[in-house]
Amino acid sequence: MALTDHNAVFVGSTDDGHTFVLVNRKIPAAHQTLVRAGFTTREHHGRTVYCLAPDTSEDAVERALTAVYSLMAHTMDLVDLAWTTRARASGQQPVPALSFCFNNGTVTATATTGPARVVLKQHRFTRTTGATYAPPAGLGERDLVATVVRAETHGYADGLDVRVDLGIPTLAAIPAASRTRRPAAPSGPARPALAPASGTPRR
Template sequence: MAFIDHHDVFIGSTDDGWTFAVLNRRLPSEARQSLTDAGFITRAHQGRALYLLPPGQPTAENHERAGTALYGLLAHTMDFADLSWTTRWPSAGPEKADVRIVVADDQVTATARSTAGTEILAQHGFLPTHAGQALPASLSERDRVAAVVRAESHLHAEGNIVHVSLGIPTLDAIPPAPGWTSAPAAGPVPATRPRAR
């Protein structure tokens, strides 16, 4: 399994600014429709149906669209993780992040600009390293996902600007669905987005 496979719904961001949602279990058509009604476009990708918001949209618009979609999804599941930086990013830009969390291979590292940020990370299992903090390698991937979700939510609630890099540079780098063995060519990324309702 990949980092994005441990919740019914996972919302994240690629490094190049796409917001994506993945449904990891079959949900009713109304759940999927809540994503498309909120303006997400769909794309088939290695056994997954991705729901996408393209880069370049104002963060406030992405935040509203993601919030509308999650509100609709809550009628069908409460098992979701939202680690998308593109739905919460301030106009100041990524270099202004108070805390950066990086998911790479089997390692999760973090750096905080403040003592308060460092302390919050420690509360959620991040241990000191020579370059910042990291989750223990002994944690299962599921436990690492849970720790990142809790830490990001806590940091955000305390007013910190948090950037979570999932180690996914582009849409094509999103891992295949669990058990996917064939990799047909992915369709082109849609160039247009539906109008807001």
């Protein structure tokens, strides 16, 4: 199972700046909610991928994220590791203070500031070489994702610039749907309307 498949809703970013949402369980009205909020869709290896282009305006991204988080009325199993949405809020930096890189089932973390190192230590990451850290040993992929979510959220709450590299260069590189997942069936066409938002929700 790919790292994008363990949770009911997974929000991430590609290396080329697309924001994407995968709905891995059947959630009522998920398709209409996301499409109405401005996501475009593409069928890809047995799954529907909901996408925002890199040039999507900040206001449109905020409204789209409000729609994503409205799905939590149906499930709390939502993971958001999208660096594209956070860069808009904090100002993307050439070198993030805290970064995580997924690669073939492993994670490498990098801390370039003292506060970032403190965050990693509090989440049981251990230094390997220089500014590079490894997560706690023996974690399965789902627990590894959860550990990164907690550390990334902590860093963001502390005002750090954080980036998560999922190892997905483009939308075409999103992993194929797992055979064990239950995809959310689209529920018909939706009008291109946007729901009101009260600011970008954060996890």
